[in-house]
Amino acid sequence: MTNRTTVGAMALMVGLGVDAAETHDTHEHGHAVLKLAQEGTEVVVHFESPLESIVGFEHAPANDAHRAALEEAMELLAVSENILRLPAGCRSTGEPVVDIPHVADDRDDDHDGTGKDAGAVHADHEATAEAGDDHDPHGDGEVHADLEATFRYHCESGPEWLEATAFATFDGLEEVELQAVGPDAAVVETLTAASPRTVLTGF
Amino acid sequence: MRASTILFSLAAKSLLNRRLTAGLTVLSVAVSVALLIGVDRVRTEARTSFTNTISGADLIVGARSGPINLLLYSVFRIGDATNNIGWDSYQEIRERPEVAWTIPISLGDSHRGFRVMGTDDGYFEHYRFARGRALAFADGRLFVNVNDAVLGADVAASLGYAVGEAIIVSHGIGDVSFKDHGELPFKVTGILARTGTPVDRTVHVTLAGIEAIHSGWATTPRARESVVAAHALAEELKPDAITACIVGLQSKLMLFGLQRFVNEYTAEPLMAIVPGVALQQLWELLGAAEAALLVVSILVVAAGLVGMLTTLLTSLSERRREMAVLRSMGAGARLVFGLLLAEAVLLAAVAALLGVVVVHLAMFAARPMVLANFGFYLHAGLPGQFDLIVVAAVTGAASLLAVVPAWRAFRLSLADGLTVRT
Numbered sequence: 001m002t003n004r005t006t007v008g009a010m011a012l013m014v015g016l017g018v019d020a021a022e023t024h025d026t027h028e029h030g031h032a033v034l035k036l037a038q039e040g041t042e043v044v045v046h047f048e049s050p051l052e053s054i055v056g057f058e059h060a061p062a063n064d065a066h067r068a069a070l071e072e073a074m075e076l077l078a079v080s081e082n083i084l085r086l087p088a089g090c091r092s093t094g095e096p097v098v099d100i101p102h103v104a105d106d107r108d109d110d111h112d113g114t115g116k117d118a119g120a121v122h123a124d125h126e127a128t129a130e131a132g133d134d135h136d137p138h139g140d141g142e143v144h145a146d147l148e149a150t151f152r153y154h155c156e157s158g159p160e161w162l163e164a165t166a167f168a169t170f171d172g173l174e175e176v177e178l179q180a181v182g183p184d185a186a187v188v189e190t191l192t193a194a195s196p197r198t199v200l201t202g203f
Numbered sequence: 204m205r206a207s208t209i210l211f212s213l214a215a216k217s218l219l220n221r222r223l224t225a226g227l228t229v230l231s232v233a234v235s236v237a238l239l240i241g242v243d244r245v246r247t248e249a250r251t252s253f254t255n256t257i258s259g260a261d262l263i264v265g266a267r268s269g270p271i272n273l274l275l276y277s278v279f280r281i282g283d284a285t286n287n288i289g290w291d292s293y294q295e296i297r298e299r300p301e302v303a304w305t306i307p308i309s310l311g312d313s314h315r316g317f318r319v320m321g322t323d324d325g326y327f328e329h330y331r332f333a334r335g336r337a338l339a340f341a342d343g344r345l346f347v348n349v350n351d352a353v354l355g356a357d358v359a360a361s362l363g364y365a366v367g368e369a370i371i372v373s374h375g376i377g378d379v380s381f382k383d384h385g386e387l388p389f390k391v392t393g394i395l396a397r398t399g400t401p402v403d404r405t406v407h408v409t410l411a412g413i414e415a416i417h418s419g420w421a422t423t424p425r426a427r428e429s430v431v432a433a434h435a436l437a438e439e440l441k442p443d444a445i446t447a448c449i450v451g452l453q454s455k456l457m458l459f460g461l462q463r464f465v466n467e468y469t470a471e472p473l474m475a476i477v478p479g480v481a482l483q484q485l486w487e488l489l490g491a492a493e494a495a496l497l498v499v500s501i502l503v504v505a506a507g508l509v510g511m512l513t514t515l516l517t518s519l520s521e522r523r524r525e526m527a528v529l530r531s532m533g534a535g536a537r538l539v540f541g542l543l544l545a546e547a548v549l550l551a552a553v554a555a556l557l558g559v560v561v562v563h564l565a566m567f568a569a570r571p572m573v574l575a576n577f578g579f580y581l582h583a584g585l586p587g588q589f590d591l592i593v594v595a596a597v598t599g600a601a602s603l604l605a606v607v608p609a610w611r612a613f614r615l616s617l618a619d620g621l622t623v624r625t
Contacts, residue, residue: 035458043456044456
C-alpha cells in the first residue's frame with residue numbers, strides 16, 4: 001500500500017469519536033456523500049459515510065472481527081480508486097486523509113510506541129467504550145458515527161466527469177450523493193450502483 | 204395562383220365566414236399554448252434568476268434549519284424566518300484563516316412593505332450577482348451613519364424617494380406596520396442601480412442602525428445629534444445576533460472543510476450551505492412538481508386540439524352545401540381534403556402564435572408581483588426556442604388530427620355530389 005493514512009488527522013478524531021455524529025448534518029444508513037471542490041487545476045474530494053454502511057457496525061469495536069473490519073476499511077479508503085474515479089487528466093496528489101472514529105481511538109491508545117498494531121486495543125478503553133458512557137450522545141442507546149476521507153487531485157483540465165466506485169467496495173452503500181462545486185457551476189446528483197457516473201457540466 | 208395559395212385563401216375565407224366558432228376554437232387552443240409556454244418560461248426564468256441573484260459567495264452561514272430554507276430566507280428574502288446566530292459566533296467564523304470576506308445579514312424589519320436589511324460595507328464591496336457583477340450606485344453614496352439608508356432601485360422608484368429624504372423603518376413586515384420605530388428617522392444616502400434581484404426591493408441600513416431601532420438607543424440624547432457615524436458607535440450598538448452571513452473563502456478548496464467546521468460548531472447549532480448546491484437541491488425537489496405541471500399543460504394543449512377537431516367535425520354536416528358548390532365548380536375531392544387540412548393548420552398556427560403573444564404580455568405584466576412575492580425576476584425576453592417548438596408541434600399535431608375531418612369531407616363530397624338530402 002503506497003498511500004499511508006495520516007495518523008495526525010486520525011488523532012483529531014479522538015474525543016470526537018461518535019460525538020461527531022451529534023452535530024453532523026445528516027446520517028442515513030446506506031447513503032454516503034461525495035463533496036468535490038475545484039479551483040484552478042486543484043480538486044479536493046471529501047467522502048463522508050455512516051460508519052455502519054462501511055464496516056457493518058457503528059460502535060466501538062467489540063471483538064477481533066470488528067477490529068479487522070475497521071482495519072480493512074482503513075486500507076480500502078486509503079486508495080482513492082476504491083471510492084471514486086476521475087478522468088485520466090486528473091491524478092491523485094498527496095496522501096488521502098482518512099478519519100474513522102474508533103480506529104482513531106485505538107491508534108491513539110497505541111501511540112506509546114507499539115507502532116502500527118491497531119488491533120491492540122487497551123482492554124480498559126474498550127470496556128469504557130462499550131459501557132457507552134461517552135459514546136452515546138442521545139442517551140437512548142442510539143449511536144451514530146460517520147467516517148470521512150479526503151482525496152486531493154491535480155487536474156490538467158477540469159474534471160469532466162466523476163464515477164463513484166464506492167458501491168463495489170462497500171456492499172452497505174446504496175447511494176452516494178454528489179455535491180460538486182466548481183468556479184461557476186454546481187452539480188448535485190444522486191449516484192447509485194446502476195448509474196454511478198455523472199458528467200460535471202461547467203467544470 | 205398556386206394551388207396552396209388558393210387553398211389557404213379559401214380556408215381563411217371559410218373560417219372568417221364562421222368567425223365566432225373559429226374564434227372560440229383559436230382562443231381555447233391559444234390559452235392552452237400560453238399555459239404550456241408559461242409553465243416552461245417561469246421554470247427556466249426562476250432558475251436563471253435564482254442562479255443570478257448570488258454569485259461568488261462560497262458559503263451562507265445561519266442557524267441550523269434546512270439548507271433550502273436558509274438560502275431562500277437570507278438571499279431571496281422569502282419563506283420562513285430562520286433563527287439568529289450569535290455575534291460572537293459570527294466573529295469567530297470571520298476570523299477563520301480560510302475566510303477572505305464576510306457579509307453580515309440582519310433581517311426582520313420593513314419599510315412600507317419592503318424588507319429592511321442590516322449589513323456593513325462588505326455587502327457593497329463583495330456582493331456579486333449575475334455571474335460576477337458588483338453593486339453600483341445610481342445616485343448618492345454608501346451609508347456611514349447609524350441612521351443612513353441605501354435603497355434598492357425598486358424601493359426608490361415605487362415610493363418615489365430621492366437621496367436626502369427621511370424614512371421610518373418599522374418592526375416586522377407588511378405594508379401597515381403595527382409598531383413604528385418612529386423615533387429614529389433614517390436618511391436616504393444612496394440609491395443602487397437596478398440589479399433584477401431581490402436587492403432592488405431592499406432597504407439597506409447599518410447593523411448599528413438595526414440595533415439602534417431595537418435597543419431604544421434612538422430615544423437617548425446622543426441620537427438627537429444630527430450625524431452619528433456608525434463605526435463610532437460600533438461597541439455601543441453592537442448587535443447580539445444577526446440572521447445569517449455570506450462567506451467568501453480564500454480558496455474554493457477549503458469550502459467543505461469550513462462547512463464541516465461550521466456544521467460541527469459546538470457553541471450553538473449553526474449550518475453552512477453552499478448556495479449552488481442548495482439551489483440544485485431545490486431544483487431536484489421541485490423537479491417532480493415541474494414535470495407534473497408540464498405534463499398537465501401538455502394534456503391541456505391536447506384537450507384544446509381535440510376541441511378543435513370536434514368543431515371541425517361538427518361543422519362538416521353544416522358545410523355539405525359549401526363542399527358541393529366547390530365540387531360543382533370543378534374542385535376535386537383532393538381540394539376538399541386539402542381545404543380541411545389548411546383550415547386546421549391556420550387555426551392552430553394562429554392560436555399558437557396568439558398563445559405566445561399572450562404569455563409574454565402576461566409575464567411582463569406579472570413581473571413586479573412575481574419579484575415581490577417569489578423573489579425572482581421574470582425577463583420578458585424574446586420568444587425562445589421552446590416557443591418555436593411549441594408552435595411547430597401544435598400546428599403539426601393539428602394537421603395530423605385534421606386528417607380525420609378531411610377524410611370524412613373527402614368521402615362525403617364524393618358520395619353527396621350535388622344531391623343535398625334534406
